[in-house]
Amino acid sequence: MTFSLAELMVCAASRSFNDDGEVLATGIGLLPRLAASLAMRTSNPDMMMTDSQSFMLSKPNPVSGMTSHEGQANENWMGFARIFDNVWSGARHALVGPSQVDRFGQTNIAALGGTYETPKVQLLGVRGFPGNSISHANSFFVPKHSTRVFVEGECDVVCSIGYNPERLPKGYSFDDIDIRRVITDLCVMDFNGPNKQMRVISLHPGVPLSEVHENTGFELAVSDDIGETEAPTDEQLQIISELDPLNFRAKQLKDNPPGVRSAA
C-alpha cells in the first residue's frame, strides 16, 4: 500500500512509545497526537491518553471529525491541575513540536530573535516545557528539518533542559534527562551518540544522509547500523485512517509528499 510522508512520520513517532508501558502519552499537534493514538491502538495498549481537555480515555478520540465529547471512553477526570501531579511523578512521555532544537537537545517555543526584552517574534511562552523536560521522557516532532529549527548555537530561549554540561544543575547528571527520539521529515534521530550527541538512526526512503547534515546547524553522529525508516504496515495505515477519518493528516506537511521519495 502506498503511504504519505506524514503517515511514515506518524508510524515512526508512534514507535517511540512502544516500550513505555503504563504512562501518560501526550502528543501536541495533530500528527504527534495521531502517533500517540496509534501506539495506544497497536504497540502499547497499556498507554494512557487524555481527551486534550479534562478526562483520561480508555480509547483515544479521533483527531478529526469530533463534534462533541459526549459518549467518549472516559476513565477518570484529569483536569489541568491534576496533569501536573502526573508530570512531576515522571510517568509521562510527551511528543512535542519545538520551533528550535539545539545540539544539546534544548528546545524553544517561547520567542525568536532580537533580545529577550524585545524579541523579534513572540511565540507561546515556555508553557510546560521546563517541568516536562526535568520530570519525564520527551520526544520531538519536526515537520520541516532545517537549520532554522536545528540551530547552530543555543536556542534563543532555552525552554527545556537538555544534555548541556554548562547548564547542568548541581547534583544532576545526564542520566536525569530523558530525551528519546526526534522524528523529522527526513529522518529519525536519538541522543545516543558520544556524550549524548544527537544521532541519525534511520533515513526516510530516498533521503540521502548528506541532506540531513546540510539541513542541521550542528554536527550529528550517525548510527553504525543506520537503516531506512520502517514503512507503515497495512494495519497501521488502516488504524490511522480510523483515527483521522477526515484525513487532516494530508494537510499537515506542505504538498502532502509521498512516503517514498522516488515515487514523487
Place this chain on the structure above:
Amino acid sequence: MNKCVSAAEAVSAVKSGMTIGIGGWGPRRKPMALVRELLRSDVDDLTVVAYGGADVGLLCAAGKVSKVVYAFVSLDFMPLEPAFRKTRESGAIEVREIDEGMMLLGLRAAAWGSPFIPTRTGLGTDVVTRNPDLKLVDSPYDDKAWVAMPALNLDVALIHATRADERGVCEIASPDHYMDDWFARASAHTIVSVDEMVDSTYFNDPEVARRVFWERNVTSQVVHLEGGAHPSSSDPLYGFDVSHYKTYGGLIAEGGYAAWADAFLGDSEADYQSKVGGLDAIHQLPLPAY
C-alpha cells in the same frame, strides 16, 4: 450576607500598581466582562498573573500592565495571542516567564502562607536565568539544586464561574475548573463573575456541591454577568467565539487596541453585548470538541 455588586463597583477594588490574578485558561472561562470593566477604568501599572488569553492581551495592549507573570499567552486555535505578541515585541512590558506548573506552585504557596515551594521545574532552562524573581536553594535533605518558586501573592483575583448564590458559594460546571481555586485562595480579595445566580438550596444536591472548589469565605464579591466570559467559553453554557477572536486579531493587527476598543468595548457590558450580537447569540456559540 449578600456579596452581589455591579461590575464597576467590584472592579473599583483594583488600584494602580496592584498584582492581579485572572482565572481561566487561554480562550476558556475568562472573566472577560470584568476585564472590560478594567479597560474602561483609569487603573494602570498592573502586574498580571494568568494562564493568558485575550484578557492579558487586551490589558497589555491598553497600556494597563507593567509586568506579566506567565507561562503562555495563547488562544489555542490561534497559537499567538495578537495583542500580547505586539506589546511583548515592543518591549513595553516587563515579563516574568515561568512554567505552567510553577504558576500552580506559586499560587499554592501564596494560599498556604509559604514563602516558596521547592521544585525541579525550571532547572537548566532560561526560566531561571531570565526571571530575576526566581532563586535556587539548597535542600537540607539532599545535595541537589532546587528552584524556590516564590509565592504569587495576589491583591485581587478575577474569576468567572458558572453559578453562585448571593453569599458567594460558586459552582464551576465546566469539565475543568483549571487553577481557579488557587487563584481564589492566593488572593487577598476575590471577585467572581457568574452567568447565573441561584438560590442557596441549589447547592443541596451533592453532585452540585462537588462542583464548588472553594468555600464561600474565599469569595469577596459576586457579579452577575450573564455571558460575561465572552469571547471565551463558559462550558457548558456556551463555547468560545472563534469568529470574534478572528475579528479581534484583525483589528489589533491593523489598528491596535484603539481599533478594537472603538468597535466593541462600549460604555457598559450591555453595550458590548449589543455589538457582538447579543446574549442570545452568545448562548448559541457551540462548545469546542478536540
